[in-house]
Amino acid sequence: MPTPEYNWPLIAGVLIAVGLYWAYCIYWSVVGYKQARTLSGWGISGRTLPAWLFMLSASVTSFSAWTYMGHPGTVYAAGIAYAYAGLYAITIPFTGALFIKRQWMLGRRYGFITPPEQYRTIFDSYFLGALIIVVSFLYSCFYVAVQLIGSGLLFTVVTGGFFPFFVGSVALALIMLIYVGAGGLRTIAWVDVVQYFLTFGGITLIGASVLYGFGGWAPFMEKVSTTHTYYTHSHGWILWNWNWVTNVEGLGPKPQWTGMMMLTYMLALAGIQASPAFTMWAYSMRHTRLLAWQITLGIGTVVTATLVLWSVVQGMGAQVLAHQDPATFSNAALVEFIRAAGAAGAGSDGVVPRLMLEYMPLWLIPLAAIGLLAAAQSTAGPYISSFAAIATRNIVGETMLYRAKRLEPAAAHGGGSGHNPGNPEPRVEALRISDVFPERWQVHWSRIFCAILLLASLYVAFAQHDLMVMLGGLAVSYGFQLYPALIVICYNFRGWPIRWTPQGITAGLMVGIVVVTATYFWPAYRYTLSIHSAGWGIIFNLLTIWLVSSITTPSQKFSEWMNELDRFYRKHDPGFYEPKARKWHSFLWFYIPFWWIMFVGPGIEFGNYLDGVFFGMPGLWAWLILGGLTGAFLLWSMCWPAEMATAPRYTPHPRDAAAKQTIDYMRS
Template identity: 35%
Template sequence: MSAQVVWLFIFVILYWSYCIYWGVRGARLSHTASDYFIAGRGLSLWVFVLAATATSFSGWTFMGHPGLIYRDGFQYAYASFYAITIPFTGVMFLKRQWMLGKRFGFVTPGEMLATYFRGDTIRLLTVVIALCFSVPYLGVQLRASGFLFNVLTQGLFSVDVGMWLLSAVVLIYVASGGLRAVAYVDTLQCVLLAVGIVAIGIIAVSYVGGWDRLTEGIAALAQWDPVRTPAGYSHYIAVPGVIQFVSNGPSAEGGAWTGMMVLTYMFALMGIQSAPAFSMWAFSNKDPAPFAPQQVWASSFGIGLILMVFTAMQGLGGHFLGADRAFMEAHPELVNDVFGPILGNRDIMDMPGKQGYIVPALIDLLGTTAPVLVGFLAVCALAAMQSTGAAYMSTAGGMLTRDLLKHFVLPDADHRTQKLWGRIGVAVIVIAALIVATTSQDALVLLGGLAVAFGFQMWPALIAVCYAPWFTRAGITVGLFLGILGVIFTESIGQSVAGWFGVELPWGRWPWTLHSAFWGLFLNLGAAMLISAVTQNADEFRHRMTYHDFLREHSAVSPEKQRLVPAAWIAALVWFFFAIGPGCVIGNTIFGNPNAPETWLFGMPSIWTWQILWWALGVVMMWFLAYRMEMSTVPRKEVEALVEDIGDVSASATGRA
């Protein structure tokens, strides 16, 4: 057994020991169902900041994101803006959900929505969303961990065996300790994720030969690239236009990532913090104090900087390390072929895992020179992949217990019974995710994109609860159902489902280069508005207004800042349009001609400079919304709890229909 494998096992055992410690400690501290499912509403500031960041940015950030930058270049690197768009959702909804949870004792989002709308169909659909999100998303993380283990143990474990083995430990600590254990393990996982991405980025640039060698290589790659956008630019350094009206988005000329594709893909990723799991994260805090630092500094600034710089280094650097054999033949003087021995002198796109090999190969470079570092970086990757998975295991198990079992089957279930079934629910989620991961052949990031598109369908329901009492139960319920269908039938899975019934859909995946999240929302919000317009009821409206009167009393913008509300709207819309929307096409050329590297400002392609500029402006926008507009700060008026746990309220009070 090589030194690399030995150190890998040493670090993995140390990491597992930490996880199991918190599983045991969390179990001892979970005296009530609320303790187990939402950490007794007692998470501290820094625990939430780090844990929520780890949950938002996970294994597909660590493993899949650099690989797709390698494949699609900077047009896909616009996805790095999810460092801002994911917490943007948190700015919109987390504080208000926390206030409702504190006031009325909600433990799950299903309880919140069922109480607000006085109906159980929305509760059931919320659980469906949670499962549709959690199972494939968790499957992505588990599959990636098994793949990494296979590569770094030099084939000692197959992908499937490694995946099932690694999943066992996650299951143990999550099922034992609940959300508290998840949160405290996530604090370490967040640090490991950030350190690992930075370290691997530095490794990539050092093997390429330094910054100047990297930019020289990008210039040569852009001129050599046989795939050109409609404007004649390399697809590595330009988006292929605002939109392309093709039936199948991935078949678009010059790459799928048009301005509208980028925007709608960001919609999908915004589903991470609108997914039901993050509602439970909101409920688990002492107060909203952690929300703003997590959204602005940990996510938008910290993770954003890492993705804009170090992840781009990893992805583009792969071309100059021997992963791209065709480019190496054209420009051998620009390639340090260190990947050749690792990949068997094959092009990385001919490998079974394709671009997913980029990060494992970068780690594997140190196998003979620094095996200790290989073990450490492997654990960083493993922690990144388990961080999100653990959170969704815990919260989905909680929703299965609270919203299905306790509400419909065992309404008198005591705390011990709820915890037991919560643990069983976690096991069910893990087994389902492992089955998905074992059978799925989809790209890691894109399968995760399907999951988060389901999470994004919660936006209309959250808008209704947090801001707009006009929406009715019927509107939101039908809209959510249609949104789920819209996502399914504009993804590959929808084509397969239709094929089972002998139906051939006239469109493919992402028609008109618009992500499935957009098509789902189009049906979702459209139905919600139309049906709400014709199903208004004065009694139901008065009921919903009791919640909005409470929110306005405690979270209204202070009078001296009311004049800034239009500026906040304008700032957000401008940023979305130019940073990740149709206006991003300006970034192709504004800082230099893509076909003339000598014109590039700072020696970087214009698109990269544009992305860094709008990332910095995005951090400013997030600070303005979260702090200045008080959307994520502690309410000026203290929120008093009416009940500690909605499970102690009678069925009629919770709106059972």
């Protein structure tokens, strides 16, 4: 068998770049290890994460190997109709603007360390807390698998098979285990500072290299205009079919990224910052003074510009080359390109590595490859650490606490009979998890759960061969099912003509998880009516909430919590209730659904009528850019005038008397 011919200068450059980058990660793991002495210090950085550090790290966490490699590849496969997924740079921080500040306030005031504590306590439902653990595992397992797939695939094909797919994926898993396990969220945040610039700088470098290779903007646009209309025009507003794949004349069976599919797909992506991992990010902040800047600038401006321009240049450039040079860029050629390197995957997965090798100078390829590695690590790290902390505290810790309560019921339950969270009667100090499960052992167990999650994700990475964007879409769909619960927690519907009970929220979440799973893994009915799994999940989720809430009564403790939270928000976040902010709330009631429908929903059809009016680009692309500009205005409106992400006027602190009374009542 002949020895393969390797590009040794390229391999050496990649090895040096990876070595330097991972040495930086190991350095911060050592620093973080010295400070991660408690689960709070390991899982939420002791609530001391500087605002500027959160701004960069939380921004890059929202975007992954899926963004770096899967997104341009799917633009190549499905055209500009799919490129509207790049507006998740608006829909992801949209969720952050809604929920992050108020979850930070709750964590700061009531001492929550993990999301199950928040949901279970406020809704007075242990079963809901258990469901949050399930959501955290499903979300983290599939999403981390996407990062392992992207990393293994890129390094395999870029080095011509020198790094086998298995080695690339396992190496990333091991380095993640070392630096996430050692330092927890603090280490992840410091590593993410560099990853922010590597990720979005890498996407820009690849896109600019492709555009330069085509000879500039005008020649590129001229060639894009010659491609099949499937790639340059909308796919309709809905597909009346049991499946979202249909025959396209001249191309055969192709998926239809209709307006309805894109709308519901973007709902799934909005679930990223509704996930348990981002609740823990919210707990970790020292203050929220830069949160609005993180949402509008760190993501809404920088990332939107990167994705609606350079990612589309990559995808459409590869599609143009598929017609000019089918021996290199056709789908069959890309599949063979991946197989020749010893990996497996769809042709679209080979687009970015192929473009790097064709259009980038040799010395820049290792830097772009590290950008993909940074994108993968920045996303995987927080999901690994959040699940590990949740499993440790809410499975192992609470099991030990339950056994201790059975042995010492008097100490466990305390005295008194008060029921008002704002003013409970005095009671004996309740038995806590740290009393039966020492903090140092909680940190050790968290590291064990890091390994368990990575092993599960490796299994998914090797067993699941779907497109990265589809597998990622499944993961984030689970996070979106938490939207109803978060709306109740953060805005609690007081005075609204609707009534959601804890039983309804719990049942709705459970049904949503089942429906998301069924509509993804049932091939014959996958994305029926071109509605994504997240869309079907939330439809059945809300129907179940309405049905169950109509026949159940909330507990007294839940009603007390709603009263307590209403008083708490009005006291500590009064700007949200002032007349000026309320005027903007009225405007947003109109503008939010308008933007979602017009720019990530059926309204994208209007883009078909703008061909050639904006720098010669397809009208659908021009409408996409307009969506990015109007979306940035949407985020600005929510964050500052509507006071959804500005710092609260008064900082809640767990040491004040009312908070201590409420915390004691909660723990009882």
